[in-house]
Amino acid sequence: MEDVAAHAGVALKTVSRVVNAEPGVTPGTAERVRAAIEELGFRRNDSARILRKGQTASIGLVLEDIGDPFYSALARAVEDVARAHGHLLFTGSSDENPAREQEITLAFCARRVDGLLLVPASEDHTYLQPEIEAGLATVFVDRPARLIEADTVLTDNVGGARDGVAHLIRAGHRRIGFIGDAPQIYTSAQRHRGYTEAMAAAGLAVDSSWVTQSAPTLEGVQASLRQMLAASATAVLCGNNRISVTALRALASIGRPDLAFVGFDDFELADMLTPRVTVVAQDVASLGRTAAELLFRRLDGDRRPAERIEIPTRLIPRGSGEMPPPA
């Protein structure tokens, strides 16, 4: 910038004014400065600007795995909002590992991101308390904060699971199973709760051998399905799309593609399988957009108490969830 000033025969401050389109520069002077900028290939160093202004115009997004289509769709929605607000986006994948969540989060904090969007993996977010008190805007997405108060945007997991089960009940099923991920995962526990509530609301008993909650492996899901079928279940709700896909493979491999089936979370080609797969769809884009917009409202000075927003789900009947139980 000093070089540009020398080249244009003006003071450094004048160059700054031109670069930032501040008022108070004669058109002629401005033109001379612009020419010097062009000639020297000057680009403002935002590092210095950031240091001086105390604002980085960037936000950080911590999620489980940017390579997972669910989270990448979330990231895309966040990016669009960030761009609309003139902010850049850092992303980091925690792999469901609390230590990595913290490592990435603190690295973002050290860079003084203006705001943080967090799909949490850890059970304790008190480590963020000092940052938040120091003014870091933070919004939790998809799962709530633990041990601190914070803005949160969630899917209506309980309601969605309830809808899925109610849908199977309407098709005539009474013996309905549930395969979910590990119960330590918030969304997994909530969806299990929705399943239980829907069964209770319909006055239906739940056989414990109809229910599994653990990390999805093909073998595990196969075993769960076998056990469930042995106990005469006629339908199943799967707790997330990875489980749905695994269960579909397992059903094909054990020769029972006829089990009535509802999956939580939509996935590409669900409508092209045989049978076409009925799902409870989450609105991932809305989840990301809503969270990012809330974040920017905070950055714009909104000081109201922490909010908790739930995004509704939508049941998409395609065939697999409408098959009646065998007579």
Add this chain to the structure above:
Amino acid sequence: MEDVAAHAGVALKTVSRVVNAEPGVTPGTAERVRAAIEELGFRRNDSARILRKGQTASIGLVLEDIGDPFYSALARAVEDVARAHGHLLFTGSSDENPAREQEITLAFCARRVDGLLLVPASEDHTYLQPEIEAGLATVFVDRPARLIEADTVLTDNVGGARDGVAHLIRAGHRRIGFIGDAPQIYTSAQRHRGYTEAMAAAGLAVDSSWVTQSAPTLEGVQASLRQMLAASATAVLCGNNRISVTALRALASIGRPDLAFVGFDDFELADMLTPRVTVVAQDVASLGRTAAELLFRRLDGDRRPAERIEIPTRLIPRGSGEMPPPA
């Protein structure tokens, strides 16, 4: 940092030494400093550090759409390498729009990222020349740079398409079509070239009504398939996974799921459809990892001339590509 120094009764510089684990501090002093850091909840401000060191320990990744599974898998591979090198990752989606590519890229440059990974959308990268000369390490991924010399990591598009067509020829097909994306897209043009070469190598004529190259819409792909079938084609190579999926839907809707079919690029559930879909799989993770590793080699001082690396593809036979032509 000054506060911490005052609190611990030492000089600012000593605090800096402790924070950066530099040698030359008595354990006792270091302990006192650490206590002060803890008490004040101090976190180093990396903005200042960056300004001083001239190194941001961050890289930027510009791609078409972070929400697309292909690119999100790429991003994940890049993130892992970046993390291993202690760098943070900025991501930005260009949406295949040259102006946005440039806008995002220059924003990353203004932040003085140490390196740039680019899936280019534009036809002219001379705007990057000054940055590269100023020391910015840049690697192009999936598509080559235009009008400048630069490191590039590509998929072997020509070879992959050739393999896919040769596979159909081995199954007995002689009348093979190609549906690709717009020919302006580098990968699209290359795959078309592979198709043409394989047909020529086998001494087979290509009927112009077997070939379409345009942005994939359901209607467009449907029309292409109808035209191709009317001209007695018995097999088709699809130029990317979006086209494959669209074509599968189209074939289902026009009642011809029997056309022999090979898709370029693998996709989730390809093995669960009816028939199971044969693909030419790209190794996206390797693409991202290789590009990122090349970038960090440059950052570590490798000054050899620009490299061009091609990642091989792998044909995965699953059924749709092994169906013989009707007798």
Add this chain to the structure above:
DNA sequence: TTGAAAGCGCTACCAG
């Protein structure tokens, strides 16, 4: 309308 000087928070360099 323009410019000079101070300083953001840190690290590099040289003294003690």
Add this chain to the structure above:
DNA sequence: CTGGTAGCGCTTTCAA
């Protein structure tokens, strides 16, 4: 082993 000082490149403040 410890401390002081200069300065990274910009914006802020105040003066001309």
